[in-house]
Amino acid sequence: TSQNGCSFTIVKTVTTTPVPTADFGSAGFCLGSPTQFTDQSTVSQPGVIVRWFWDFGDGNTSTLQNPSHTYAAAGTYNVTLRVETQGSITSCTNTITKTVYIFPYVIVTSTNTYLENFEATDGGWIAYGTNSSWQHGTPAGSTSDATSGNVWATNLTGTYNNNESSWVESPCFNIDGMSKPVVNLKYWTNTDINFDGAVLLVTLDDGVTWEVLGRVGTGIGWYNKTGILGNPGQQSAAQSSWNGNIIGWAGDTDTTWKVAKFPLDLIKNRLDFDPNDNLKTIRFRVAFGSDASSQINSQLDGFGFDEFFIGERNRVALLEHFTNSSNTVANNENAYVDSVFTASDPEVVKIEFHTKFPGDDVLNQDNNAAPSARALYYGVAVTPRTVLDGVAKDSAFSTYGEDDYSRRTLIASPFNINMDFAGSTPTSLNIQATVSALNNSVTGPLIIHVVVIEREITGVGTTGLTFRNVVKKMLPSAAGTLVDWKSGKTNEVVTQTWTLDKIYDNKQVAVVVFIQDDLTKEVYQAAIGDPTSFLRTDNGGGGNQAGSGKVTGIADDLEHDFIVYPNPAITKVYVGYKSYVYKEDTPFRVYDQLGKVITSGVVQKGKNEVVINTQQWAEGVYYVELTASDGSKTRSKIVKQ
Numbered sequence: 161t162s163q164n165g166c167s168f169t170i171v172k173t174v175t176t177t178p179v180p181t182a183d184f185g186s187a188g189f190c191l192g193s194p195t196q197f198t199d200q201s202t203v204s205q206p207g208v209i210v211r212w213f214w215d216f217g218d219g220n221t222s223t224l225q226n227p228s229h230t231y232a233a234a235g236t237y238n239v240t241l242r243v244e245t246q247g248s249i250t251s252c253t254n255t256i257t258k259t260v261y262i263f264p265y266v267i268v269t270s271t272n273t274y275l276e277n278f279e280a281t282d283g284g285w286i287a288y289g290t291n292s293s294w295q296h297g298t299p300a301g302s303t304s305d306a307t308s309g310n311v312w313a314t315n316l317t318g319t320y321n322n323n324e325s326s327w328v329e330s331p332c333f334n335i336d337g338m339s340k341p342v343v344n345l346k347y348w349t350n351t352d353i354n355f356d357g358a359v360l361l362v363t364l365d366d367g368v369t370w371e372v373l374g375r376v377g378t379g380i381g382w383y384n385k386t387g388i389l390g391n392p393g394q395q396s397a398a399q400s401s402w403n404g405n406i407i408g409w410a411g412d413t414d415t416t417w418k419v420a421k422f423p424l425d426l427i428k429n430r431l432d433f434d435p436n437d438n439l440k441t442i443r444f445r446v447a448f449g450s451d452a453s454s455q456i457n458s459q460l461d462g463f464g465f466d467e468f469f470i471g472e473r474n475r476v477a478l479l480e481h482f483t484n485s486s487n488t489v490a491n492n493e494n495a496y497v498d499s500v501f502t503a504s505d506p507e508v509v510k511i512e513f514h515t516k517f518p519g520d521d522v523l524n525q526d527n528n529a530a531p532s533a534r535a536l537y538y539g540v541a542v543t544p545r546t547v548l549d550g551v552a553k554d555s556a557f558s559t560y561g562e563d564d565y566s567r568r569t570l571i572a573s574p575f576n577i578n579m580d581f582a583g584s585t586p587t588s589l590n591i592q593a594t595v596s597a598l599n600n601s602v603t604g605p606l607i608i609h610v611v612v613i614e615r616e617i618t619g620v621g622t623t624g625l626t627f628r629n630v631v632k633k634m635l636p637s638a639a640g641t642l643v644d645w646k647s648g649k650t651n652e653v654v655t656q657t658w659t660l661d662k663i664y665d666n667k668q669v670a671v672v673v674f675i676q677d678d679l680t681k682e683v684y685q686a687a688i689g690d691p692t693s694f695l696r697t698d699n700g701g702g703g704n705q706a707g708s709g710k711v712t713g714i715a716d717d718l719e720h721d722f723i724v725y726p727n728p729a730i731t732k733v734y735v736g737y738k739s740y741v742y743k744e745d746t747p748f749r750v751y752d753q754l755g756k757v758i759t760s761g762v763v764q765k766g767k768n769e770v771v772i773n774t775q776q777w778a779e780g781v782y783y784v785e786l787t788a789s790d791g792s793k794t795r796s797k798i799v800k801q
Contacts, residue, residue, distance in 0.1 A: 181201060
């Protein structure tokens with residue numbers, strides 16, 4: 161109102177907008193794949209978020225609500241999201257910053273293993289968590305070993321933190337091309353055993369969920385403590401592998417570096433059979449946990465790890481099984497051994513000795529020298545007994561064998577064995593075994609054994625039972641071939657010949673070669689080979705009948721035309737005929753010397769050959785087999801260099 165009594169009124173509408181709460185989620189943390197960012201911001205009514213501004217922490221930005229971004233390098237990025245609401249006069253904004261970790265992407269195969277010793281760099285491993293004391297460098301604590309060089313450890317120069325829940329996270333590993341994967345690491349521990357410790361976690365879904373890998377008593381050196389109050393890895397019922405116990409590595413009585421090994425077969429199988437998993441990758445966390453208080457005047461250095469390795473197991477374990485067909489207990493044990501350690505298992509070879517005790521056994525009468533000699537060698541006086549890689553125990557294998565076998569196959573073998581049967585006929589075997597050293601870890605007197613077995617014998621004697629991998633002959637005898645393996649020696653070739661004798665079915669003949677320490681009796685490596693393509697007769701029958709030994713299913717005038725080239729092969733091999741064209745689609749399979757199928761396919765009708773990719777094969781001898789519709793087969797050897 162003015163001094164003259166005049167008045168004027170104005171009314172305006174002002175809309176107030178609530179302040180939003182910025183938030184976001186992210187997924188996809190392997191280098192080379194896009195990281196998806198999802199807006200999870202909220203605002204109360206009547207506010208509406210209308211603008212988004214992203215800063216990905218590497219100089220790139222976006223204004224999309226839910227953008228994806230591919231980082232150029234692995235590392236740690238601070239990602240910021242600012243959201244803005246619509247207002248009549250001014251808008252309201254809110255900002256949030258989160259840390260996003262991008263991990264290196266590593267493809268691991270049988271020929272491209274992963275080994276990180278952390279000497280030059282941190283290996284792309286990233287440490288974070290709550291109250292983290294993890295550091296990369298040379299440890300200098302009171303108990304740690306500085307001679308190890310650079311490692312990952314909790315506090316390189318002192319003790320770890322109280323109430324610590326931290327970890328070091330690995331690169332992304334693609335293990336799709338592996339068949340027998342294993343993880344190894346060196347570690348030391350110096351913790352309050354009941355309260356603080358470490359554990360290895362694994363994720364199969366890019367970090368959405370984590371689970372403890374393995375349990376106490378499995379693998380080699382794999383965890384030593386149940387009940388750690390500091391709960392490394394935040395173990396709980398939410399983890400699929402949890403069994404109700406908080407486990408890990410802990411203690412302060414042995415601070416030397418130790419080696420832990422664990423198979424990744426179950427992890428690999430889960431990746432293979434998950435139809436929604438396109439990444440086929442895993443990541444690890446070495447997780448550390450401590451409780452609220454440390455020991456009085458504590459100088460505990462915590463936990464450290466080094467030389468993290470992912471690769472293929474290469475050991476083939478040897479089971480020497482002693483049995484007797486007159487012994488019911490032994491026959492039951494045979495069934496156990498054959499069912500648990502099957503012929504299709506690429507990590508074990510079983511050979512079966514039929515003894516003359518406690519009663520008559522017709523298979524012992526066929527060959528009594530080898531069973532008697534090997535039983536005396538190991539001190540076996542009763543059946544059933546099974547010797548694993550030269551270690552004999554005075555109890556049935558079914559009472560302890562599976563755990564011992566699982567641990568044994570984790571130990572890398574220092575040797576590789578290849579076999580060639582060229583020159584064999586339907587009535588005689590010509591065996592050339594090549595034992596190659598993979599390193600210089602074993603020297604001294606070693607014995608190379610060559611054993612002819614029959615894979616399956618049925619209906620012999622009065623039992624009516626089936627016996628598998630029965631020893632028919634050890635060449636030249638049960639004493640084997642003694643070799644003085646000196647440092648620097650690379651290989652030894654042993655050649656043996658044998659005229660088939662007391663063989664029930666030529667098609668079941670196989671050859672086992674193993675190398676054994678003459679002093680300790682430890683078996684370092686075994687292998688099994690299939691010579692049956694040389695032993696077949698024209699009519700396909702068994703026994704010792706003579707014949708041409710022809711294995712091809714094509715007409716005789718085309719047999720000489722079959723070719724495999726280049727042979728030896730490096731990256732690929734051509735298999736087929738120079739002039740013959742296949743009249744039908746013809747399936748083929750390629751086997752290794754253990755009989756495991758490593759690849760298969762079809763030669764198409766109208767083609768004269770097929771190209772097989774050998775780039776990912778390990779060096780060695782393989783066999784390709786083509787099967788016609790009438791069941792006839794064409795078979796040839798492939799050497800991979």
